[in-house]
Amino acid sequence: MLSSSEPATGVTLWSGPIGDTDAEVARARAGWAGWASRPLTVRIETMRRFANVVRQQTDKFADLIARETGKPYWEAVTEVEAVIGKVEISIAAYSERTSQRRLEGALGARVAVRHKPHGVLAVLGPYNFPAHLPNGHIVPALLAGNAVVFKPSEKTPATGEFLVGLFHSAGVPEEVLRCLIGGVETGKALSSHPGIDGLLFTGSAAVGLALHKQYAETPQKILALEMGGNNPLVVWDAPDVYAAAIIAVQSAFLSAGQRCTAARRLIVQDGAHEELIANVCKIAERLIVAEPHASPAPFMGPVIDNDAADHLQESFLALMMKGGRPIKHLDRPVDTRPFLSPAVIDVTAVETRPDAELFGPILQVIRVPDFDAAIAEANATRYGLSASLIGGSPQLYDQFWANIRAGVVNWNKPTNGAPSNAPFGGVGLSGNHRPSAYYAADYCAYPVVSSEAEQARASIGVGLSDPPSSL
Numbered sequence: 001m002l003s004s005s006e007p008a009t010g011v012t013l014w015s016g017p018i019g020d021t022d023a024e025v026a027r028a029r030a031g032w033a034g035w036a037s038r039p040l041t042v043r044i045e046t047m048r049r050f051a052n053v054v055r056q057q058t059d060k061f062a063d064l065i066a067r068e069t070g071k072p073y074w075e076a077v078t079e080v081e082a083v084i085g086k087v088e089i090s091i092a093a094y095s096e097r098t099s100q101r102r103l104e105g106a107l108g109a110r111v112a113v114r115h116k117p118h119g120v121l122a123v124l125g126p127y128n129f130p131a132h133l134p135n136g137h138i139v140p141a142l143l144a145g146n147a148v149v150f151k152p153s154e155k156t157p158a159t160g161e162f163l164v165g166l167f168h169s170a171g172v173p174e175e176v177l178r179c180l181i182g183g184v185e186t187g188k189a190l191s192s193h194p195g196i197d198g199l200l201f202t203g204s205a206a207v208g209l210a211l212h213k214q215y216a217e218t219p220q221k222i223l224a225l226e227m228g229g230n231n232p233l234v235v236w237d238a239p240d241v242y243a244a245a246i247i248a249v250q251s252a253f254l255s256a257g258q259r260c261t262a263a264r265r266l267i268v269q270d271g272a273h274e275e276l277i278a279n280v281c282k283i284a285e286r287l288i289v290a291e292p293h294a295s296p297a298p299f300m301g302p303v304i305d306n307d308a309a310d311h312l313q314e315s316f317l318a319l320m321m322k323g324g325r326p327i328k329h330l331d332r333p334v335d336t337r338p339f340l341s342p343a344v345i346d347v348t349a350v351e352t353r354p355d356a357e358l359f360g361p362i363l364q365v366i367r368v369p370d371f372d373a374a375i376a377e378a379n380a381t382r383y384g385l386s387a388s389l390i391g392g393s394p395q396l397y398d399q400f401w402a403n404i405r406a407g408v409v410n411w412n413k414p415t416n417g418a419p420s421n422a423p424f425g426g427v428g429l430s431g432n433h434r435p436s437a438y439y440a441a442d443y444c445a446y447p448v449v450s451s452e453a454e455q456a457r458a459s460i461g462v463g464l465s466d467p468p469s470s471l
Helices: 021-037 040-054 056-067 073-097 132-143 157-169 184-191 203-219 241-257 274-286 306-321 369-378 392-403 442-445
Strands: 002-005 012-016 101-104 111-117 120-124 147-151 176-181 196-203 224-226 230-236 263-270 325-328 341-344 362-368 387-390 408-410 444-454
Touching: 002 120, 012 056, 021 111, 021 120, 021 147, 021 176, 021 184, 040 073, 040 111, 040 176, 056 157, 073 132, 073 442, 101 147, 101 203, 111 362, 120 184, 132 157, 132 196, 132 263, 132 392, 132 442, 147 157, 147 184, 157 176, 176 341, 184 408, 196 203, 196 263, 196 408, 203 224, 203 387, 224 442, 230 241, 241 263, 241 274, 241 362, 241 387, 263 274, 263 369, 274 325, 306 325, 306 341, 362 369, 369 392, 387 392, 442 444
Parallel strands: 120 147, 120 196, 147 176, 196 224, 230 263, 230 387, 263 362, 341 362, 387 408
Antiparallel strands: 002 012, 101 111, 111 444, 325 341
């Protein structure tokens, strides 16, 4: 059995049996050909019905997400809205990026470019956005004609099960989309199953690296990895320091810092940083940290569980032991629950700063002497998902954009909140060049090129000996 509990209260929310990986893959394998043979218009209309079903269940769905993740109810509502919005975005992306095309070939031949689904795709979802992120794989995969076996995070199984039920209610055949409940071992069994044709993954870099190694000997299977980041936020010559501080707080502490695009490092000009840091701390001090349905509405809730909170506290202490200077401490008001206050720590004096994604509300401040050093510091990471510059001139932003290593580069905007109608992904340990969001269509189908003529005509103009003379 597997169970999940509400991070804010510890109350058990859901429990259910571990799924049978072989059986779920077999059902998807049996169902995908029939789904792929349906006209695209049928699959599109089915996805639109799904959007309407979700819309009708918004309150119930958002309540479940909020309770299972601990995020504020208002934020859970925005996640449900993203699930709905993904449908039309995916339809547009499919039409633009994987549509049928006709080209002119040599000697009057036609060249056709069409796309085929891979077959059965596995989707491994994360806990921080347990509906929106897996849905970002599932919708384009189903549109392309694939069947899907979806294993939600073991920390958010209730949300995953509910999401799949909404698809079935909209008319997606049960054998075409399967929900596989389980923990780490179930995930391993699914990712290595010979019956799948690819894996779409969102999660930690450690797991992503293991999957990359695992798939090294199976080039026939598609592997799309989205793995988070150690994201830099550079503030330089910002004319409105208070606005810059607000953007820094939003970047670092939205979703209790549990976003792969959250700012982990705040890079500032040494000697011109005091007012900015003071404002960041003043705003962070005012942030309401409470259970999802509290009134007034909280800015952030707890992190996902006590283990995560323990790890973050230990990481903060380790930074202090290495020479980090706490500016705003990481407090835990309730020992038995994973609520954490936003924390700010100056790690400029830490000689060997850990290049790690601290998945929580910890912002590390790094002071540098000039803008070249700021870019070098921003790039001092194996990750490369998101980066943002606050302040500066257009010329300075051009320099930043040209030299920064990241798949999402923003100016005077937070590091998080990437648009769904654009590609989303990173380099380095952040991904394997399979961006999701609008570009998810690319990895859900493969192109097939055909040279075609209505009648066979052929000749060999060179390289033939003379025909034998007749006797």
